[in-house]
Amino acid sequence: MFRFMADYKGDETTGFQSPAQDYIEGVVDLAAILDLRRPGRYPVRVKGQALAARGIRDGDILVADAAAEPRPGVVCVAMVGGDVILATLTRTGASWVLAPSSGPIITVAEDVEVWAIVQALVRTAV
């Protein structure tokens, strides 16, 4: 789209002075709200419908934070063997376990990494 005035934001008018001049704010910045520039924040795309009951659907973009503290009940991105999966993090006694949406409970051990914890969700097709 061609704009004759490249950066008109509702402030610099040519005829009448804009009463909004001193009140101009930028467009809502989703990257800032989702804190995407934080070093531990990673976008992750969901594959599969198994977490639909928690409101997480196929194709959604999750904002996962590798710096977040693990808490029982949160959804996390985990690396299990060679797979990247979503699972609910819970606790049994002293150890953390992963409850995937299907399949058996996985104990967090040597080749299981809680990679990041899901903090927010973006859906571009509603």
Added chain:
Amino acid sequence: MFALIDGNSFYCSCERAFDPTLRGKPLAVLSNNDGCAIARTQEAKDLGLKMGEPWHLASKRQELKPVIWMSSNYALYGDMSRRMYELLCEEAPRVEPYSIDEMFLDYAGLPGDLLALSARIRERVRTVAKIPTCVGIGPTKTIAKLANKVAKGVRGGDGLCDFARKEEREEAYKTIPLGEVWGLGRASVAKLARRGVESVADFTALRADEVRELLTVTGVRTQAELKGTVCYPFSVSPLTRKSLAVTRSFGKPVLAWPDMEQAIAAYATRAAEKLRRRGLVATAMQVFLRTNEFNSDPKYANQSTFEIEPTADSFALMGDAVRAGRRLWRDGFRYAKAGVVLLDLKPAAELPQELFASRDPERSARLMIALDTVNARYGRQTLKPAVTGLGQSWSMRRQRLSPRYTTHFDEVLLARA
């Protein structure tokens, strides 16, 4: 006190961060055009893969069959380096990104146990920025760098080495070969070896005037740093350069001038972008092209260096570069590489107003701002001079490229629900 934190096999670690199937496997990342190995995991080193080994030869070696080869994904590595830097800024008062995979930390004024702090930082970089690292601590950059090398050399170690205390490091100096020291090149090390100077301790024992005679003032500084006197202070100014080069080997040989013209125009455009980002203008230029040096193709190489009207305008630089390239071009050769080097760079602000400039500087500046803004917003090469080509058959070969997990919406990590 300084620390140097350095990513282990950084490029490989970036790949492994997002792809768990690569963990524990021998992995190598290849240079541009999938040329040779530029990063190797420990497993690949253990199989005997050397730094810089050409892929087309190494991939045929029987013992290297298990190695997984990947093209370099600099969009990913750059973003992972940014993450590492930002995380470190949360922990240390000052951070100097020395290179894409190593950063100096200034521990000045920090209370408490610096070794414990380093261990904590190292653990956070691993869990948050997903990069395994080693940390060296010392009162000068050269010592911190040496400590880092020592930490890296210990297999299955804790990835830390503390040379803060004089007695401890001087004891260690006796067994560390001089080649490990930052700032001493191969020639200097060989020169010293002929004098029987082989360990770091031998070197620090030399008199300063002997060192000056052998290695000039740079060697004297390195020696002083090894003894604990700071000669290289903390720096936060990015590399200032006198020249700026965009040179690439072609994905496949270039045989026709229109393809070469595209390539040279594209390199000049890219160089101009980098120039503007740094607020500089170029006052001279070099253009070169050449055939493959290593195979049996007929050989031709030529270059031209010339002064230009000081500018950072993509179109002006492109015109100069393409005209020079045309003069160098000879039909009938299989060209393997070309490059555009901008020389004698000066800050744009210091540029004297040309009385009879061939381009209106106001208009040029506005056009370039528009170009850069669009490309920043919609991705590189959204707007580009048409002569740089749409097909780009000569462009880089990157057959084993991983997704740009963190910078491209369509390529983010997939997780199975």
